[in-house]
Amino acid sequence: MNPSRGAAFIEREASVTLPWTEMAEAGLIPQGGTAARVKTGAWRTGSMPVLELSRCIHCLRCWIWCPDSAVLLDGEKVTGIDYDHCKGCGICAQVCPPKVHAIEMVPEGGEA
Numbered sequence: 396m397n398p399s400r401g402a403a404f405i406e407r408e409a410s411v412t413l414p415w416t417e418m419a420e421a422g423l424i425p426q427g428g429t430a431a432r433v434k435t436g437a438w439r440t441g442s443m444p445v446l447e448l449s450r451c452i453h454c455l456r457c458w459i460w461c462p463d464s465a466v467l468l469d470g471e472k473v474t475g476i477d478y479d480h481c482k483g484c485g486i487c488a489q490v491c492p493p494k495v496h497a498i499e500m501v502p503e504g505g506e507a
Contacts, residue, residue, distance in 0.1 A: 436465075445499050450497040455471070
């Protein structure tokens with residue numbers, strides 16, 4: 396493998412489409428993928444969770460159940476939602492205790 400072509404590939408952002416002349420040779424993958432580098436929130440379903448922190452009891456159910464690791468924590472406290480990775484599935488709102496109701500699903504771009 397041409398080392399300079401592999402290095403160029405590694406330095407590029409994952410969202411950039413490479414011309415075939417700069418791709419790794421022989422189908423080799425010079426670097427493993429990571430969801431942290433790829434913002435997948437643009438795939439959202441049309442709804443987004445809105446967190447009302449003043450109501451949150453920090454039970455961490457939303458964090459445990461989120462399939463995209465989009466619930467942000469500081470220590471053992473929920474601090475927000477990472478919309479760069481949230482797909483809008485609504486699981487966080489479903490598992491939030493009904494009496495608390497700290498997370499509400501709203502249409503994309505809307506507010507609770």
